[in-house]
Amino acid sequence: MGDGIYVKGLRAWFGDTLILKGVDLTVAPNAVTAIIGPSGCGKSTFIRCLNRMHETVPGARVAGQVLLNSEDLYAPGVDPVQVRRRIGMVFQKPNPFPTMSVFDNVAAGLRLGGIRRKSRLQEEVERALRHAALWDEVKDDLDKSGVSLSGGQQQRLCIARALAVDPQILLMDEPCSALDPIATAKIEELIHDLKKELTIAIVTHNMQQAARVSEWTGFFLMGELVEFGVTKEMFTTPGDKRTEDYITGRFG
Amino acid sequence: MTPAARRLVSDGVSGLTFAAALLVVCPLLLIFGFLLYQGASAINVDFFLHLPKPVGEAGGGVANAIVGSVIMIGLAVAIGLPVGILGGVYLAESRDRRLPWVLRFVADVLNGVPSIVFGIFAYTVVVLPMRRFSALAGGLALGLILVPIVLRTTEEMVRLVPSALREAGLGLGLPQWKVSLRIIIPAARAGIITGFMVALARIAGETAPLLFTALGNRFWHQGLDQPIAALPLQIYAYAIAPYDDWHRQAWAGALVLITLVFLASLAARLATRGRSVAR
Numbered sequence: 001m002g003d004g005i006y007v008k009g010l011r012a013w014f015g016d017t018l019i020l021k022g023v024d025l026t027v028a029p030n031a032v033t034a035i036i037g038p039s040g041c042g043k044s045t046f047i048r049c050l051n052r053m054h055e056t057v058p059g060a061r062v063a064g065q066v067l068l069n070s071e072d073l074y075a076p077g078v079d080p081v082q083v084r085r086r087i088g089m090v091f092q093k094p095n096p097f098p099t100m101s102v103f104d105n106v107a108a109g110l111r112l113g114g115i116r117r118k119s120r121l122q123e124e125v126e127r128a129l130r131h132a133a134l135w136d137e138v139k140d141d142l143d144k145s146g147v148s149l150s151g152g153q154q155q156r157l158c159i160a161r162a163l164a165v166d167p168q169i170l171l172m173d174e175p176c177s178a179l180d181p182i183a184t185a186k187i188e189e190l191i192h193d194l195k196k197e198l199t200i201a202i203v204t205h206n207m208q209q210a211a212r213v214s215e216w217t218g219f220f221l222m223g224e225l226v227e228f229g230v231t232k233e234m235f236t237t238p239g240d241k242r243t244e245d246y247i248t249g250r251f252g
Numbered sequence: 253m254t255p256a257a258r259r260l261v262s263d264g265v266s267g268l269t270f271a272a273a274l275l276v277v278c279p280l281l282l283i284f285g286f287l288l289y290q291g292a293s294a295i296n297v298d299f300f301l302h303l304p305k306p307v308g309e310a311g312g313g314v315a316n317a318i319v320g321s322v323i324m325i326g327l328a329v330a331i332g333l334p335v336g337i338l339g340g341v342y343l344a345e346s347r348d349r350r351l352p353w354v355l356r357f358v359a360d361v362l363n364g365v366p367s368i369v370f371g372i373f374a375y376t377v378v379v380l381p382m383r384r385f386s387a388l389a390g391g392l393a394l395g396l397i398l399v400p401i402v403l404r405t406t407e408e409m410v411r412l413v414p415s416a417l418r419e420a421g422l423g424l425g426l427p428q429w430k431v432s433l434r435i436i437i438p439a440a441r442a443g444i445i446t447g448f449m450v451a452l453a454r455i456a457g458e459t460a461p462l463l464f465t466a467l468g469n470r471f472w473h474q475g476l477d478q479p480i481a482a483l484p485l486q487i488y489a490y491a492i493a494p495y496d497d498w499h500r501q502a503w504a505g506a507l508v509l510i511t512l513v514f515l516a517s518l519a520a521r522l523a524t525r526g527r528s529v530a531r
Contacts, residue, residue: 084422088424098417108426161420165424
């Protein structure tokens with residue numbers, strides 16, 4: 001059984017502006033949960049609260065509970081750095097470390113974890129790259145710079161980098177918004193395979209993508225979770241008028 | 253406007269920018285050419301290998317001054333570079349608002365302080381208590397000049413690193429200090445080194461703060477707590493002396509100084525080609 005995230009009464013601020021106005025949501029184990037909504041609705045902020053990335057921005061604040069299984073990630077004494085090791089993140093724009101090779105990008109998190117032995121590193125890097133469906137394309141170019149890859153490959157490199165440290169949860173913040181349809185299809189296929197082993201939450205402004213990859217969907221609007229439910233039902237019989245308007249393209 | 257007229261204006265403006273660029277390079281070429289013309293004749297192997305000769309004797313060199321300059325610049329770098337780089341990273345990465353603002357302001361003021369004031373400071377805190385002029389005092393004065401320059405350029409370069417990289421590191425579970433040290437600084441490396449080279453060129457030619465810290469010396473280096481020779485000091489001493497032979501050596505010394513700075517910049521530039529974000 002995988003790990004789940006249980007969010008209770010989550011509120012988040014930038015300075016004095018309240019971005020999330022009390023969100024309750026469950027990211028179910030070994031499934032994909034999609035977060036959709038128009039720009040500025042707080043969906044990125046929401047996902048960034050799940051691994052305590054939100055607070056790295058000056059002036060940002062969070063209140064409420066985020067439980068990983070039964071452990072409160074915002075309890076006093078919890079180290080955000082440890083949280084981020086267990087809950088990996090993939091960002092909107094591919095962001096491999098430009099000063100590192102393909103190999104070193106993937107190994108970056110492992111080295112931090114104290115793994116030094118060359119053979120062990122090689123094993124783990126290969127495993128992560130295979131996992132991210134990138135191994136066959138880069139196995140002869142492991143020494144090349146991470147930024148020399150194509151955009152889609154860079155994003156899969158970033159996924160491999162996140163997977164290398166064996167996270168319990170993978171958060172993806174609009175991972176395909178900078179990619180072409182072919183690269184997008186590859187990532188979606190990858191998401192399909194990955195959910196067998198870990199739990200995924202994905203923010204997307206592409207509703208077809210949400211429908212394709214996710215089991216659960218949450219619809220955000222102006223900092224509130226308007227509707228949450230099984231993806232299929234949400235896209236066929238939305239319970240809220242605003243959800244219906246959004247997914248049928250009437251606004252947003 | 254007809255296409256022909258537009259092309260004319262375009263060519264005119266391009267020409268102006270080219271002329272301006274040329275104007276910037278001209279003084280450098282003129283100075284270098286003049287130094288070559290005046291000083292090249294005094295440069296020979298002896299000039300790099302021997303001590304200065306007493307007045308009246310021909311020949312001799314500035315080997316001790318070259319060594320002295322290298323030693324003091326080394327001291328200055330050892331003192332100033334870590335402080336400047338780490339401080340610059342702090343200024344760029346700190347989430348606090350007030351302290352960085354104050355530090356930035358102080359650094360800008362320091363950048364504008366005449367170099368002789370740094371000399372007076374080093375004189376007061378090192379020369380007076382030790383009761384002698386020393387390489388240490390000179391190195392400290394130069395190091396203090398180096399700090400604000402390196403600090404501010406490092407800050408600017410670190411700011412140029414996209415925040416996506418910072419987030420990539422943090423998102424991977426790297427602690428803030430490792431993100432700064434392993435990801436941000438390497439990404440800003442080329443820019444930081446450029447700033448460092450500017451600072452190095454500046455302190456290599458500083459004379460005023462050395463007058464009453466290093467003092468100068470006509471002999472080889474005798475320990476960090478002793479007066480020491482430096483190229484700018486030697487040039488100054490030769491230039492104000494009434495002997496033609498010394499004047500020639502002053503020109504030659506200036507030529508050597510500018511060549512060394514040029515070579516150091518070139519080496520740094522070549523060494524940092526390649527992967528870097530900010531430059």
